[in-house]
Amino acid sequence: MTTSEQFNPAEWVIDHNDRTALSIRIKGDRLFCEQSPYQTVEVFDTCDRGKMLTIDRMVMCTEADEASYHEMLVHVPMLTDFKIKDVLVIGAGDGGTIRELVRYQNIETITMVEIDEVVVRAAKQFLPTISSAFDHPKLKLLIDDGIKFVKEAADHAYDLIIIDSSDPVGPSEGLFTKSFYQDVYRCLRPGGLITVQSESPSFNPKAFVELNQCLKQVFGNDQVHCYLVFIPMYPSGMWSLTYCSKQGAHPLKNFQRDRAITFAQEQNLTYYNADIHQAAFCLPTYIQKMLNEA
Amino acid sequence: MTTSEQFNPAEWVIDHNDRTALSIRIKGDRLFCEQSPYQTVEVFDTCDRGKMLTIDRMVMCTEADEASYHEMLVHVPMLTDFKIKDVLVIGAGDGGTIRELVRYQNIETITMVEIDEVVVRAAKQFLPTISSAFDHPKLKLLIDDGIKFVKEAADHAYDLIIIDSSDPVGPSEGLFTKSFYQDVYRCLRPGGLITVQSESPSFNPKAFVELNQCLKQVFGNDQVHCYLVFIPMYPSGMWSLTYCSKQGAHPLKNFQRDRAITFAQEQNLTYYNADIHQAAFCLPTYIQKMLNEA
Numbered sequence: 118m119t120t121s122e123q124f125n126p127a128e129w130v131i132d133h134n135d136r137t138a139l140s141i142r143i144k145g146d147r148l149f150c151e152q153s154p155y156q157t158v159e160v161f162d163t164c165d166r167g168k169m170l171t172i173d174r175m176v177m178c179t180e181a182d183e184a185s186y187h188e189m190l191v192h193v194p195m196l197t198d199f200k201i202k203d204v205l206v207i208g209a210g211d212g213g214t215i216r217e218l219v220r221y222q223n224i225e226t227i228t229m230v231e232i233d234e235v236v237v238r239a240a241k242q243f244l245p246t247i248s249s250a251f252d253h254p255k256l257k258l259l260i261d262d263g264i265k266f267v268k269e270a271a272d273h274a275y276d277l278i279i280i281d282s283s284d285p286v287g288p289s290e291g292l293f294t295k296s297f298y299q300d301v302y303r304c305l306r307p308g309g310l311i312t313v314q315s316e317s318p319s320f321n322p323k324a325f326v327e328l329n330q331c332l333k334q335v336f337g338n339d340q341v342h343c344y345l346v347f348i349p350m351y352p353s354g355m356w357s358l359t360y361c362s363k364q365g366a367h368p369l370k371n372f373q374r375d376r377a378i379t380f381a382q383e384q385n386l387t388y389y390n391a392d393i394h395q396a397a398f399c400l401p402t403y404i405q406k407m408l409n410e411a
Numbered sequence: 412m413t414t415s416e417q418f419n420p421a422e423w424v425i426d427h428n429d430r431t432a433l434s435i436r437i438k439g440d441r442l443f444c445e446q447s448p449y450q451t452v453e454v455f456d457t458c459d460r461g462k463m464l465t466i467d468r469m470v471m472c473t474e475a476d477e478a479s480y481h482e483m484l485v486h487v488p489m490l491t492d493f494k495i496k497d498v499l500v501i502g503a504g505d506g507g508t509i510r511e512l513v514r515y516q517n518i519e520t521i522t523m524v525e526i527d528e529v530v531v532r533a534a535k536q537f538l539p540t541i542s543s544a545f546d547h548p549k550l551k552l553l554i555d556d557g558i559k560f561v562k563e564a565a566d567h568a569y570d571l572i573i574i575d576s577s578d579p580v581g582p583s584e585g586l587f588t589k590s591f592y593q594d595v596y597r598c599l600r601p602g603g604l605i606t607v608q609s610e611s612p613s614f615n616p617k618a619f620v621e622l623n624q625c626l627k628q629v630f631g632n633d634q635v636h637c638y639l640v641f642i643p644m645y646p647s648g649m650w651s652l653t654y655c656s657k658q659g660a661h662p663l664k665n666f667q668r669d670r671a672i673t674f675a676q677e678q679n680l681t682y683y684n685a686d687i688h689q690a691a692f693c694l695p696t697y698i699q700k701m702l703n704e705a
Contacts, residue, residue: 129432136458137643138423140432164430185695319643347639347649347695349431349613354648355641381696388695396690401479401641401682402675 130161130169132176132352137320139352141166141176148243153235155288160243166350168243170211172236172283178211182350183247184387186314187213189346189397190358192389194277194310195221196377197366201276202226205304207263207292208314209281210236212248219250220384227256228275230263232288264291267300274304280313285324293328298335308365312358315343318404319353326411329359336361342368343408344397346388358397369395424455424463426470426646431614433646435460435470442537447529449582454537460644462537464505466530466577472505476644477541478681480608481507483640483691484652486683488571488604489515490671491660495570498522499598501557501586502608503575504530506542513544514678521550522569524557526582558585561594568598574607579618587622592629602659606652609637612698613647620705623653630655636662637702638691640682663689 129140142164149160161169167180178186191214195201201221206214206229218227231237237260240248251258259266267278278301285293301311313332316325332341342360360368377391400408423434436458443454455463461474472480485508489495495515500508500523512521525531531554534542545552553560561572572595579587595605607626610619626635635655642650654662671685694702 131434133434136436136460138432138434138436140425140427140434142430142432166430184697317643319641319648345641347613347641349611349647349649353643354613355643387697390693390696390699392693393695396693399684399686399690401687402684403478403681405684 130171130174130176132171132174134320134352137352139176139350141169141179141350143169149239151235151239153233155233158233158235158239160239169350170236170239170244173287175284176350177283178213178244178247179350180244180246182348183211183213185346185348186356187217188386188389189344190214190279190281190312190314191217192377192380192386193344193358193360193368193394193397194312196373196380196394197310197368197371198373199276199308199310199362199366199371201310203275204228205267205270205275205278206230207267207278207280207282208289209279211240211244212237212251214279214281215253215256216247216250219253219255224255227253228259229256230259230261230266232260232262234260264297267297267304270300270304272303273306276306276309278305278309278311280311282314284316284321293324293331295331295334298331302335302363305363307363309363310365311361313361315357315359317351317353317356318407319355320351322407325357326407329408330411332359332361336363340364342398343400343404344368345400345404346397369398424465424468424470426465426468428614428646431646433470433644435463435473435644437463443533445529445533447527449527452527452529452533454533463644464530464533464538467581469578470644471577472507472538472541473644474538474540476642477505477507479640479642480650481511482680482683483638484508484573484575484606484608485511486671486674486680487638487652487654487662487688487691488606490667490674490688491604491662491665492667493570493602493604493656493660493665495604496520497569499561499564499569499572500524501561501572501574501576502526502583503573505534505538506531506545508573508575509547509550510541510544513547513549518549521547522553523550524553524555524560526554526556528554558591561591561598564594564598566597567600570600570603572599572603572605574605576608578610578615587618587625589625589628592625596629596657599657601657603657604659605655607655609651609653611645611647611650612701613649614645616701619651620701623702624705626653626655630657634658636692637694637698638662639694639698640691663692
């Protein structure tokens, strides 16, 4: 039996809005804290989820749960039948997305644009299993503004663009706008794909619905596919990612299931498997309605 | 930007273990509080999830999220091809499981055994949309100990038994034991089905794994099928249910998909649809390993 009175918030890191909060218990001293020009970056050691990176006290990742997010963001587009050679990643400062991308021999170049070098530095120092691929020869890491980068990037330069952003407050706010996605669209080759961190239908319903509308306006209604991932250490535990194509591969009709089965086994993935690839696109009816009736 | 210091726990109901906590903001005064012989039953009004029932400060349901749980507990077994006439429900004091069961014409009798009349009374008074079927003519509601009830029940009396329990502390502890499930098995007709609230792989990993092992011992390894539901207002948001059969219908191979599509539309269900029925059984790889390596 537990009561509010027994709960001492001093030992907990709390990620909350004004209606719901997720608290994760920490142990020992805070490992890292630095105020960058953009945000406060911190690393904690949790009681049972490993090390945890937060930005402005919003959970970015924990060692125990990060694979769910990073695997689903990367392997869903990579295991369609579209040939992907050149990848652009916006955000992704902890490095988990890069770690998943470098599993693929067919990728030739990865350009990553992260605005805040403090996030990269904190991840390199305290989250070595997540940031393990920052020295990979295929990676070109730029500390720069992703919005400005895509505005200035050449047309048709990338096969896959991954927008691995934090929530739409602070420096990530511009990553949730139509003008940004119009630039993203322009930079994609014909048939190119994107995957996007698209917020929680429960914890951030407004941002979730608005981003989906924005993506439909840019890519077309039938080219935008929302999918869900269980991430217990994000508030509500129900997080969405969104897959879009530039008139290209459908995430299920063009899914290479046999290749996915082999790949997931050989790579010893944690969350992703061929069944989950397909299941993640099956949305509860009320979430379908949120998106279709918006 | 938020910090722990700005978080005032007095306005929040907090469901937590010693490592993770989910807090739900409440408004106004507590609507109901009664200490029964078994537990403390309370009803609150939340800021955005509607009314909420808690037992010993563990969230049982909120009006906004309860359909996810109740629909998945009931419609998954009901939409296989096994003919179900007589149903036994253990627990389920809020009434949501009964509300879903009475949608089926083919069900002839529903026997519900809830140990604590206070839960039923609180639900009737404050959660009318959940407790709406307590007066249904097919329902026989007994306030009694479910463990004792199944011990004394006749062999082969039920086609479907639903164990809709709270967590394995207090009066529900005995609902997580092998001897209870041996009685449940005996009371099932040949081919009979059960569905069980089987805890969170993230928030209660030990109870989750142990209950799965227990069910496999009683029903046989190939008759036990775990499935997952997003329930944002339960800690971690990732909750499991388990489907078992007495050498009967497989939840996917014997799934009546066309009937499920029609049923979900006609009944205007909130979470359940035919795709979700199938998707819910696709488990992330690490959860498969938790169950297979236990």
